[in-house]
Amino acid sequence: MQPKDYGFGEDERILRDSARRFLDEVASIDKVRKLVAADHGEAYESATPPARYDGQVWQKMVDLGWTALAVPESAGGVAMKCVAVAALAEEIGRRALPSPLLSTLFSTFVLREAEAAAARPWLEKIVGGAGAALAITNEEGSWEPARTGLRAQAKGDQIVLDGTAHFVQDARKASFFVVSAASDGGVALYAVAAEHPGVTIHPDHIVDLTRDQARVAFDRVSIPAAAQIAPGETGVAVLRSALPAMLTVLAADMTGAAEWQLQTTTAYAKVRHQFDHPLGFFQAVKHPIVNMMVAIDETRSLVYNAACAIDGEPELALRYARMAKSSASDTAAFCSGRSVQLHGGIGFTWECDVQIYFKRQRHSQMLLGDGVYQREKLAELL
Amino acid sequence: MQPKDYGFGEDERILRDSARRFLDEVASIDKVRKLVAADHGEAYESATPPARYDGQVWQKMVDLGWTALAVPESAGGVAMKCVAVAALAEEIGRRALPSPLLSTLFSTFVLREAEAAAARPWLEKIVGGAGAALAITNEEGSWEPARTGLRAQAKGDQIVLDGTAHFVQDARKASFFVVSAASDGGVALYAVAAEHPGVTIHPDHIVDLTRDQARVAFDRVSIPAAAQIAPGETGVAVLRSALPAMLTVLAADMTGAAEWQLQTTTAYAKVRHQFDHPLGFFQAVKHPIVNMMVAIDETRSLVYNAACAIDGEPELALRYARMAKSSASDTAAFCSGRSVQLHGGIGFTWECDVQIYFKRQRHSQMLLGDGVYQREKLAELL
Amino acid sequence: MSERKDTPEQAEFREYCRRWLAENRPTPPPFRLPQSPVEVMTEQQRVWLCAWQKKVHQAGLIACDYPREYGGGGHQGFQRIASAELARAGVPYFINVIGLGMAAPTILHHGTEEQKRRYLPPLFSSDEIWCQGFSEPGSGSDLAGAQTFAERRGDQWVINGHKVWTTLAHFASWMILLARSSREHKYDGLTYFIVPIAGAPGVTVRPLVKMTGETGFNEVLFEDLHVPDSLRLDAVGKGWTVAMTTLLYERGAAESPGGGGGESHEDRIAALIELAKHTRRDGRSAWENPVTRDRILKLLIRVEALKQLGRRARVEALTDHPMRLPLQGKLLTTEISQDVAAAALEVEGMSSTLYLRDENAPQGGRWPHAYMNSYGLTIAAGTSEIQRNILGERVLGMAKSK
């Protein structure tokens, strides 16, 4: 039975409220701006694009137990509900915080579905604060679990990985990668340390200032066969089982960011005057802002519904998660556009904070597939 | 080379201006309302739905030569440019005039493409004032020329037609039908008098008050083989050649109707006061009305472009005509919705004239295929 | 099975509701019932529906939480249960929708003891049907612009004016009326009355016809209607405040007209998907057309979002502002209804030209009808434009647009 309150109880509220307080302190917009947008030349003109985040803040997030949240107790985690994780992600998104938390959560979701003994040490590393990232996307940027840019071949008791994973998120903040590769038995999953010989990270020059992204090349990377975390017969299924939580947590992050866009645009519409009235007096400003709110509340409701299904009705989880991400993508596109437009000239400048969220949201919109893609996959579930 | 003025010269202007004067006189909104919307019970509750139009007005339209406009000179017509016909259709649409003119023009476009001696007497009938209608649509409401609800079989020097044509426009205002039927050689075309034995008209109960529509059943309808106006090898091609003009003229009618919706809604926004201001003061009213205008001007520009291509660049005609009808359908949907909404409570009543146009436009939107359909077909032409 | 955190008493009541509804579900009448109570027009329909409401009231499933002395059940938190069970049972709606949804709570909040005792019991039993006199030809969105005038003459009021869109006035014994008692002040010049309709001298009720061709609401003209001062609700000049109470409940009433039988958004989107799967054109179903399907799926997602919005509105920890979600309900409900119907017309293609009486019309011609009716929803009880003003001003705190 569906809990009326999405299972969002006292524990979840405490986690969320403490996260709010912590982030208010360490991740104000001024601090985030200083971190990622101090200088436009450095952001976009450097030969090697930046991958900035605050390592001390990350260490505190680890100390607060955030990397252990989604890890099963058997691997030293606290195994909180997905609604708790979604609530946390919403707060992260609200601050546009650069950190490997989302990527690490995604990796956690995959590892905990793998249920192989080999996955356990990696989960323990995550609890200990190691950042992780998924390397499962091919050069087309496909989000189909069966499509990978890597090939795995058994060589005695070793497995050799070759190829390139594209669009690896937060690659330079991760200590290891969860990798999918085509093997003779199907798509198998592996975990590979970032500093493993043969692994090379080629950073992408991206628009988003709050993430880093890279192609990760694997050149005859040899790992022990025992390090396989899902064999070819189950790799696609494992990725698919992890997908609802990935979609939902990403959508939660986007909801938080969209809410920031709403609040910031509303605040501007109250203080900025034109034609002897605050902007918000004009329906051409007021109504689009209301439409932002309506879109956000639809998305947010779908996010908690999906999270709640992951916690209690797994058979509906993917369906609801696709709905949440479809809605989140469309909401992000709409709110990002309006947040810039309704700020007028200033909204179009580097110095205005809306650009930071605009870019993060455009990036998130495409991650795991945009709205059109989600709906196409949703149709298959009906 | 494309004429800069769409070939809309002096002759075309004179035709259009005289049409305006004539229609101002005979087809004011009050007269049209009296004709089609005097009583809601009669409109929607009669066992046999009404098919009202003003026969005297129709006779005057014939006297003005409107039925001869698109007919080749060889059949006694005046063969004016498509831009002229489009301009006339725009005026008809602006008045939401109930008449068989559009159906008759559609039939003319098909007959004149047939180029068979058999088509000529029917074209002459049209010049003489006979209304005609296409019976080419199956029960699915398909607009693919190759799909028909009728079957033709040769029996000696006779051809026997069986089956039902659906969605026949202005069926009860037509003296004859241009019919497509699957024959052994392909889809062939025939002309059949409405009173021919075996032809039965089953009127549809439709929403639109300004048209009548019917299923036309053909029960062993036997006609001379010489009455075939296009043999099976060419029927589909003939229908396809006629299609650009049909699409364009319909889109022109819809443009005129949308312009009426724009002007009427604008006028209401000027006189109706709420909160101590005329409605048009409020951007929530003003901006949607402006969006109506923008949509209409896009459509109207595409209509004249398509008409001009029909007159001079036939290889581009279908492409441009699909564009015009796609735009017209989307514009009609948008303007119809806004015209009701922005009239507020009164817009939702029978007594308000916007309902007449709303319903005509919803009908036109589907005729010959809606916007999604047009774009799907357009993709095949790129 | 009890739900949520029903108390033992409430669980027992829920059980009672289910049992009663299972045993008393009415057999459908031999004539057509319209889709909603606001379209009820015939005497035959009225009689049948009044009998049904009266029976449910007697069984204690209406007015459960009102005091017993006003015809209620005298309970706490029972109406929520009764309404949920009525909806679940899918039984017919209640005809006295304006009375239950708007007049009753307004009278409860603002009426005198005498007024409550006099008017509420026959309202609940539907012995007296109510209508609402707010809108006028010159004031739709701008309610406070009402010009219907109530002139004080001793202990009488003389009323003259013209109200429109008055649902059910043709059956109504009483109307809740917003009238102007002073021309000097816009908001403070309004006073709220209960006025007699059926048979009252000086009152004319005329049906208005909707664009759908159906009647269902009316215009009401007042020419020197005399009413005693005892029919005034709350103080002279406080009409706007009383009207705000009514409006607070109007949205709720529009959403769930006092009982079950209304079709939910989920039902509607399911019907649309069914339609798309069964509508074939050019060798495939409309559902197989990816562009059409994408449009439908967007709506399916919005319908789920709307449902979850309602669920989330009841979780305090997941709402930021107490009115933020509730105030979105009307806007979303009506706009989604409109979009669903429009999508259905796209699916139907040429068949969407066929109307209610046509035997070949898909699903009985419901979609062109629903599409036209949807404009009633986006206009009535505050247009979508006004709803956006309210959200921008009351929830987000932006400057009033007037």
Place this chain on the structure above:
Amino acid sequence: MSERKDTPEQAEFREYCRRWLAENRPTPPPFRLPQSPVEVMTEQQRVWLCAWQKKVHQAGLIACDYPREYGGGGHQGFQRIASAELARAGVPYFINVIGLGMAAPTILHHGTEEQKRRYLPPLFSSDEIWCQGFSEPGSGSDLAGAQTFAERRGDQWVINGHKVWTTLAHFASWMILLARSSREHKYDGLTYFIVPIAGAPGVTVRPLVKMTGETGFNEVLFEDLHVPDSLRLDAVGKGWTVAMTTLLYERGAAESPGGGGGESHEDRIAALIELAKHTRRDGRSAWENPVTRDRILKLLIRVEALKQLGRRARVEALTDHPMRLPLQGKLLTTEISQDVAAAALEVEGMSSTLYLRDENAPQGGRWPHAYMNSYGLTIAAGTSEIQRNILGERVLGMAKSK
């Protein structure tokens, strides 16, 4: 081949333009030229572009219809031909875009004989570059709210204030400036000036950075800048009227920045279709995804509509109101640009995260860049919201929204 109804003289001029352009097409410079003149930032770019404009001016393809005594060609109806041939040849744009598009016509309409003789010739040759000082931090859409103050002191004016979004100010010799000369009247308190920028005491030019990470416009601060009264354009208090002249030309200038080289909507939609056909994902191209294709085709149709709108605007018999079509140009152009870029991002999917410097970015990363820049278009020179006000008021005659 001559076109339209070229007179023999015009046909000859067209022929001359084509020949000259064929013979004088510049070889591309060894450094990157930005996509439009408003993004020109380096001295290297400036020198190269000024040389090009000067050469074209000397050849007689700039200012063709201005009187000879102001540096023009003294012809009638030649500029249309020259501009069309420049566009057709696809040669680079002219750097002095603000000067050619806005300052020159404003000076021609409102300047004194001396002003025209002094300022126009070096403007056309790009010996002097111009910028425009209208917007301020506190007044964007509400131009008449300008607070930059010009105080009269004898035959001098002392100017203090702060202008923003001043394209090309970093290279400019002169600025057309809208300033307040009286605080008593909003509209009638404005006066229009020509003021010196480069090297003028009291003037500070600081670059502003766009969200794209590029510079290209500036803020300009005035601290006690002294200018003689001879730099005033038209009468004291007539600044608003003069500014309206400038705005009338601004839209035109924004659309065709004084010469060829700009990419047309047709080029852009063709690039988008090309992108869609070559972007493969999950076993098919983006063009084969019907939902994506439908979105692109809608845009293709709107681009054709926009082109035809321009064609129809020149056919009097097919326009109802002389300003109806021209006033739609800016709104449509900018919103379609935005929609085309957004559709391209959908096509690219994950690759849309890659920016200009990334070697794997499709089509060089142009689309994320174009998408961000498109907000400059929908905001600058009157936001889309303001454009809709103008259309509703000036064309349809609805009440002013303020």
